[in-house]
Amino acid sequence: MTTDRPAPSAPDEPETGTTPVPADHVPAEVDGVALLRTSSAAVAALAPAALLVVVALVVGPQLGDTIARHWSGDGAADGFSGTWSSFAVVAAIVAALTTVSIVAALTRRGRPSRLIAGGAASFAGLAACTWVATALATAAAPTPEEAVAGWTPALTLPGLAWGVVVGWLATGSGVRALPDVEFDDRASVRPADLRPGERLAWSGTTGSPVFVVMGSVVMALAIVSGAVLFVMGASSVVVYSAVLLLAGAAVLALGRVRLTVDHRGVRLVSALLGVRLLRVRLADVAGVETETLDPMSWGGWGLRVSKRGTAYVTGRRPGIVVRRRDGSAVAVTIDDAESAASVAAALAQR
Amino acid sequence: MLIRLDPASEMPIADQIVTQIRRGIADGDIEVGERLPSARDLAAALAINMHTVLRAYDSLRTAGLIELRRGRGAVVIAGADAPTTALYAAAAALVRDAARLGIAPADLATIIRGMT
Numbered sequence: 001m002t003t004d005r006p007a008p009s010a011p012d013e014p015e016t017g018t019t020p021v022p023a024d025h026v027p028a029e030v031d032g033v034a035l036l037r038t039s040s041a042a043v044a045a046l047a048p049a050a051l052l053v054v055v056a057l058v059v060g061p062q063l064g065d066t067i068a069r070h071w072s073g074d075g076a077a078d079g080f081s082g083t084w085s086s087f088a089v090v091a092a093i094v095a096a097l098t099t100v101s102i103v104a105a106l107t108r109r110g111r112p113s114r115l116i117a118g119g120a121a122s123f124a125g126l127a128a129c130t131w132v133a134t135a136l137a138t139a140a141a142p143t144p145e146e147a148v149a150g151w152t153p154a155l156t157l158p159g160l161a162w163g164v165v166v167g168w169l170a171t172g173s174g175v176r177a178l179p180d181v182e183f184d185d186r187a188s189v190r191p192a193d194l195r196p197g198e199r200l201a202w203s204g205t206t207g208s209p210v211f212v213v214m215g216s217v218v219m220a221l222a223i224v225s226g227a228v229l230f231v232m233g234a235s236s237v238v239v240y241s242a243v244l245l246l247a248g249a250a251v252l253a254l255g256r257v258r259l260t261v262d263h264r265g266v267r268l269v270s271a272l273l274g275v276r277l278l279r280v281r282l283a284d285v286a287g288v289e290t291e292t293l294d295p296m297s298w299g300g301w302g303l304r305v306s307k308r309g310t311a312y313v314t315g316r317r318p319g320i321v322v323r324r325r326d327g328s329a330v331a332v333t334i335d336d337a338e339s340a341a342s343v344a345a346a347l348a349q350r
Numbered sequence: 351m352l353i354r355l356d357p358a359s360e361m362p363i364a365d366q367i368v369t370q371i372r373r374g375i376a377d378g379d380i381e382v383g384e385r386l387p388s389a390r391d392l393a394a395a396l397a398i399n400m401h402t403v404l405r406a407y408d409s410l411r412t413a414g415l416i417e418l419r420r421g422r423g424a425v426v427i428a429g430a431d432a433p434t435t436a437l438y439a440a441a442a443a444l445v446r447d448a449a450r451l452g453i454a455p456a457d458l459a460t461i462i463r464g465m466t
Binding site for chain 1: 351352353354355356357358379384385386387391392394395396397398
């Protein structure tokens with residue numbers, strides 16, 4: 001299959017050997033099907049932007065200075081805005097969402113790639129089709145005041161549905177990490193010495209400015225798109241902006257977190273929003289280790305669920321791994337992981 | 351940051367917290383700019399009254415080591431100066447010497463208290 005294909009960045013013989021993997025060079029192979037689907041997803045993500053431009057070029061000359069933007073209950077126009085000012089706002093939103101969609105399709109893998117690429121393409125399709133619908137309805141009438149909605153609002157549905165197509169196509173990058181790349185620095189820890197009745201509380205913070213910036217940008221995008229959709233009369237779809245707002249808050253919550261180890265167990269709480277993200281009770285702890293957490297083997301960056309367990313990962317950094325009695329695991333990248341792990345091991349033994 | 355409370359100790363709980371945070375700052379374990387856990391959270395972690403933690407934080411604030419701000423919690427604003435670091439090193443040496451003579455840290459503390 002792909003084993004005899006020369007892969008410039010891969011080692012000569014990626015056998016089951018014991019050659020240590022350089023930290024910055026995860027071996028990779030090119031997957032033809034994934035590459036094709038990823039490129040198709042990126043091209044498909046451009047469709048809403050293309051539709052918007054084509055309609056603006058074809059229908060634009062027939063439009064005056066104003067365009068109907070809101071319809072009363074019987075389908076007659078009762079709200080208007082500037083043709084090209086509304087186009088500029090929608091074009092900016094579509095451009096931003098299209099960028100997000102394409103970047104996600106090209107850089108993320110698996111389900112995150114599908115969700116982000118598809119979700120952003122959905123919103124882009126919705127925004128583009130909303131403007132296209134009003135442009136078509138306005139162009140079909142002698143004056144904007146006489147425009148009727150007719151069938152055009154239905155256009156927003158295929159716009160929204162387009163995200164499903166993009167999401168289905170997206171598989172992530174065609175370059176796929178070889179499975180089971182693990183870093184062999186896993187180490188058990190010596191439990192901290194405890195005196196009878198002694199109470200211990202370990203606490204440390206970690207985080208990533210990337211999550212703060214990403215979360216803030218997504219929330220700002222949600223607020224702007226919500227306001228624009230509302231002004232354009234598509235108030236029934238503002239709920240999608242609310243969903244986007246929540247998604248942004250969820251990412252922002254990961255920006256700064258506090259890990260605590262005490263009689264309540266091993267807990268990870270968002271320092272920014274105060275929400276508890278992870279918890280292992282002491283009674284459930286089967287073992288505690290330290291390990292350099294590799295995003296590739298823990299499902300990626302952020303708060304992730306993978307075969308190995310649930311993890312908060314800010315990068316390839318040292319972290320604590322807590323194994324539960326039911327076989328699941330919780331891992332967190334944190335400074336001074338040994339100290340946290342030795343306290344957790346000691347408390348769990350008591 | 352690790353806080354240990356020894357119920358057998360004669361030292362009040364708030365003082366145990368103060369001593370350990372001071373030592374953490376002197377050792378460099380706790381860095382300038384680091385945010386300490388909120389009083390509510392640390393109290394829950396140690397299963398003690400929140401006012402005990404607040405009393406400890408207040409005495410660290412009076413000593414100019416941390417800053418307390420509503421909503422932001424306690425932030426370490428001063429590192430250890432050289433004399434303080436030297437004092438902690440001397441105290442550690444004293445504890446080691448006492449141990450060699452079979453004197454436990456608690457007894458050593460009693461000796462020191464008797465001097466004042």
